[in-house]
Amino acid sequence: MAEPLARTAGTPVARTTACTLDCPDSCSLSVHRDANGRLVVEAAAHDGLTDGFICSKVRRIERHLSSPERLSRPLRRVGPKGSDDPAGFEEIGWDEALDLIAERMRSASERSGGEAILPLSYGGSNGLLTQDTTDALLFSRLGASRLQRTVCAAPSTAATSGLYGKMAGVALEDYVHSELIVVWGANPSATGIHLVPKIRRAQENGARLVVVDPRRIPLAKQADLVLQPLPGTDLALALCVIRELWRRGHADESFLERYTSGAEELRQRADEWTLDRAAATCGVAANSIDRLVELYAASSPAVIRCGWGPERNRNGASAIAAIVALPAVAGKFGVRGGGYTMSNTGVWRDAGLRDFTAGWNARQINQNHVGRALLELDDPPIEVLFVYNHNPLMTLPEQERVRRGLLREDLFTVVFDPVMTDTARYADLVLPATTFLEHEDVARGYGQMVIHRTRPVIPVHGESRSNVDLFAELVRRLGLERPGDPLDETSARRALLGETDRSEGPEGLAQRFERRDRIEPSVGTTPIQFVDAFPLTSSGRVELCAEALDRAHPRGLYRFLENPAATEEHPLTLISPASRHRISSTFGQLDRSLARIGLHPDDAAARGLDGRPDERVRVFNRLGEVICGVRIDADLRPGVAELQKGLWSHHTANGRTSNALVPDHLSDVAGGACFNDARVEVEAV
Ligand code: SF4
Numbered sequence: 001m002a003e004p005l006a007r008t009a010g011t012p013v014a015r016t017t018a019c020t021l022d023c024p025d026s027c028s029l030s031v032h033r034d035a036n037g038r039l040v041v042e043a044a045a046h047d048g049l050t051d052g053f054i055c056s057k058v059r060r061i062e063r064h065l066s067s068p069e070r071l072s073r074p075l076r077r078v079g080p081k082g083s084d085d086p087a088g089f090e091e092i093g094w095d096e097a098l099d100l101i102a103e104r105m106r107s108a109s110e111r112s113g114g115e116a117i118l119p120l121s122y123g124g125s126n127g128l129l130t131q132d133t134t135d136a137l138l139f140s141r142l143g144a145s146r147l148q149r150t151v152c153a154a155p156s157t158a159a160t161s162g163l164y165g166k167m168a169g170v171a172l173e174d175y176v177h178s179e180l181i182v183v184w185g186a187n188p189s190a191t192g193i194h195l196v197p198k199i200r201r202a203q204e205n206g207a208r209l210v211v212v213d214p215r216r217i218p219l220a221k222q223a224d225l226v227l228q229p230l231p232g233t234d235l236a237l238a239l240c241v242i243r244e245l246w247r248r249g250h251a252d253e254s255f256l257e258r259y260t261s262g263a264e265e266l267r268q269r270a271d272e273w274t275l276d277r278a279a280a281t282c283g284v285a286a287n288s289i290d291r292l293v294e295l296y297a298a299s300s301p302a303v304i305r306c307g308w309g310p311e312r313n314r315n316g317a318s319a320i321a322a323i324v325a326l327p328a329v330a331g332k333f334g335v336r337g338g339g340y341t342m343s344n345t346g347v348w349r350d351a352g353l354r355d356f357t358a359g360w361n362a363r364q365i366n367q368n369h370v371g372r373a374l375l376e377l378d379d380p381p382i383e384v385l386f387v388y389n390h391n392p393l394m395t396l397p398e399q400e401r402v403r404r405g406l407l408r409e410d411l412f413t414v415v416f417d418p419v420m421t422d423t424a425r426y427a428d429l430v431l432p433a434t435t436f437l438e439h440e441d442v443a444r445g446y447g448q449m450v451i452h453r454t455r456p457v458i459p460v461h462g463e464s465r466s467n468v469d470l471f472a473e474l475v476r477r478l479g480l481e482r483p484g485d486p487l488d489e490t491s492a493r494r495a496l497l498g499e500t501d502r503s504e505g506p507e508g509l510a511q512r513f514e515r516r517d518r519i520e521p522s523v524g525t526t527p528i529q530f531v532d533a534f535p536l537t538s539s540g541r542v543e544l545c546a547e548a549l550d551r552a553h554p555r556g557l558y559r560f561l562e563n564p565a566a567t568e569e570h571p572l573t574l575i576s577p578a579s580r581h582r583i584s585s586t587f588g589q590l591d592r593s594l595a596r597i598g599l600h601p602d603d604a605a606a607r608g609l610d611g612r613p614d615e616r617v618r619v620f621n622r623l624g625e626v627i628c629g630v631r632i633d634a635d636l637r638p639g640v641a642e643l644q645k646g647l648w649s650h651h652t653a654n655g656r657t658s659n660a661l662v663p664d665h666l667s668d669v670a671g672g673a674c675f676n677d678a679r680v681e682v683e684a685v
Helices: 094-112 134-142 154-164 172-177 195-204 218-222 234-247 253-259 263-270 275-282 286-298 316-330 345-351 367-376 399-406 467-477 489-497 509-515 547-552 601-606
Strands: 015-018 028-033 039-043 075-077 089-091 117-121 146-148 180-184 208-212 225-227 302-306 339-341 364-366 384-388 412-417 429-432 441-444 451-454 572-575 596-599 617-621 624-632 640-642 679-684
Touching (some): 154 547, 172 195, 180 195, 180 286, 195 218, 364 367, 489 509
Parallel strands (some): 180 302, 208 225, 302 339
Antiparallel strands (some): 028 039
């Protein structure tokens, strides 16, 4: 446990750690208190990617650490579920809380089997110890139902794994070497902010920038070409570019012959996407697609930064597969700054990190169907729900269904979180969790290619406990402990890393971690694709029409599935992108201003809306409604409405957020969420 940081008048004595939040950048942090006792969190000097700055979310994290919603002690519900009356909970001791949980888990398990228990966790912390370590020991030994974490990145992971076996991507640091940068479905000004100065530097060196996004994101203002496809049509756009590369003789046949399989299949499936058809489907000008084709073909090094926007729809996996297939078709690999970047966690694939979930062969529940699972499963029904690193009521599709599930009086719900979330108000027990500044962890970003050891740098708040500690205690109380179990943070860290990558000598990662707080993968932190990093598929080739993806797809990979069309009743496509305030629902308690739906000026005028501060609108479809403010946004394309990601109930007048309007149907492959398939209408109230 960390001692309090001393106030410092002269040179501050700082402690170093790293950020484990859901963000590609995984910043190294330096933490100290200034002479006024204020917590100062800033970029650590030795971090190569951060360029000496971090985001405002973490720079101002003291607001989160000491917010009125911060939990200090375990609470037991004494009022109705879902009430926001603070008197609805009473404090209890940890012993009593843990006994109660153990008793409810034991009785549910004996009565209905372990699958009556559902652990529900997601990206509240991406620390490698806060998810899938002692929690996995507990729930796998109970035989609990297993959550398929599909709400984000499932389609893109399936697609990139299928084509490349999660080959390391172009390092964000290497974008400065690129001649052409295509930012496709990502907004680095809000998430993964350290890419922005790299792009600027590349542009100073003469690089050109293309932005593909339904919104004119901030980077679009300095771009050479901007395409604003309708949400859900990125597949058509990427296939059209592929078709045109082949048709115009820009495909790199020798690369395709030597390093890929399935090229002919891809070519045939792309062939139907003529410029005119793609332009009509995507709602972009044909000459813009033409310019993209020519720019991409003519530039080297050319890199594509593929974000997670294109996966959030019915064609999600195919769209990502088609986008990351582009550098293979055009032969853009083999040079520094050329290729693609998606998630870079694949660089650790062969490092042999221990999988604590191995052997957990229980019923699987898709995260997008949690509402259905709570309401409809009966073999057995979910009797105990354990929520951690997650605020599912605010983040999952079909919010009303999730809410009705949480309202079940016969459901025993535990929420373990640093703050009182909207979901926690439906819990029977609420337990205080430490933040990443208060416990030991292992941070692995999905952009920067390093693993950091993180240390507690401030004292634990109140009686909060770390994830490792809480679940270890439950393992013991339920009599599930086995000899050698790693039931504290240090032994969990060593177990996670212990038998790992010895490619640099006899030491494993755990031993290297004892000496250094930051370790690099065996390919280094800036590998060049097809020089240092190669496909990790079973064939060793880029499998452009990967069989597993092709089989999993209802019509075959790359076959366009018609998205729910705009109707007269619900003509607007609703998107809910991250902002610089929130990548997820974390920090949602800090800002209490009324959310305002963004509308293009033409869409606003057609509805008689002018965006004045007191204007209120109803955003609705057959699933529900959201009452909020409105703002006019000329950076949106007509027909697209935007409501921010990560909103809490206090951000709208009726306590509902964009997910109240999002259907829970699944993407083409991997069961991903289809947030951008929501169609809505907006009217003044
Ligand atoms: S959220 Fe991202 S940018 Fe902010 S400190 Fe963490 S890793 Fe860095």
